[in-house]
Amino acid sequence: MPKLLFINDRKPDYLQDLTYSGLAGILGPGNVIDHPWNPHYHLQRGRYPRNLGHVRNSLFRSLLSRAPAGRCDAVIIGAAKPACFVEYLKIARDIPDSTPVIFIDGGDWPVIGGDLYRLKASSVYERAVAIRPFDLVGKREYLMESGYAHNVFPLPFSCNFDCFARARQPSAFKYGVAFWAVESHPIRSAVLDRLDGRFDCRENGSVRNQIFKKYRRRGIRYLEELQSCRVVLNFRGTGWDTLRYWETPGLGRFMISQRPAIRLPDDFRDGQEIVYCRDDLSDLLDLCGYYLDHPEERETIARNARTLALEKHSSLARARYLLGVMESTLRVSFMGESSSHIRAS
Secondary structure (H helix, E strand, C coil), rough: CCCCCCCCCCCCHHHHHHHHHHHHHHCHHHHEECCCHHHHHHHHCCCCCCCCCCCCCCHHHHHHCCCCHHHHHEEEECCHHHHHHHCCCCCCCCCCCCCCEEEECCCCCCCCCCEEECCCCCCHHHHHHHCCCCEEEEEECCCCCHHHHHHHHCCCCEEEEHHCCCCCCCCCCEEEEEEECCCCCCCHHHHHHHHHHCCCCCHHHCCCCCHHCCCCCHHHHHHHHHHCEEEEEEECCCCCCCCHHHHHHEEEEEEECCCCCCCCCCCCCEEECCCECCCCCCCCCHHHHHHHCCCCCCCCCHHHHHHHHHHCCCCCCHHHHHHHHHHHCCCCCCHHHHHEEEECC
């Protein structure tokens, strides 16, 4: 069974945490060694989405399965965060040249390692690259016209269905059209302006000047409220990839979205699992009205979306995809011996 050393930041990071929980679900938590040991991965701490990395029944195996970098089959730097790179630099020279190093860049910036520059930590990133180039880079904000090097591949967020399972199914819809979001990009402000006074948006809180720390829908309740919407809207924030883009179909709800300008493997298809509006928002209100008035068509698309999310976009499916890229690019087997242990999403 392969062993992966997973260097992480103990503070929540969505892509890092989804990647860990997916890999641990595929290979077993004893074979994905979190370094440093992360209590959020093994103890039920924090509410959604701060618990995306939690793996059930992993505590004792995680404590017993410690291994130095030189005895692991691959090293994964889990996030574009200073803490990850500080830990990596402590062990970088102990990693054999034959052991691949993979960098998971879940930052908002499209430039590789860009978030480290934003966080004024460019020096640790540049030192890491100087010691050895990364064998692979999984990039969340993988722009369509990117010009990235051949070792960079798209790696977006996913759905942690263990988290979703804790949300109770509503008995009836409570809301028509909902867009609960902070205005982290001008298009979000434009959308909320168009929605003002339309449908039930003002009543359900789809309004300007929302502040995350004052959200009244938090944790599992947020997921339950999202399931209570007939139409959920999604638009980019600081980055193109948003949790809502995966949460909504994962919960089996209907979504109208701006079309992301990043590469998303096995993406949702317009009119089949999702509905895309025009970039200038000129058809947004008409689309909302149409799908409110055509519930059968709307709910068919929502069911299709959940089916595709379960098959291709669970945290487990994303981990299989990551391991597949590692195998095909690095010519090393990471799943062969463990394929019989892969559990269903």
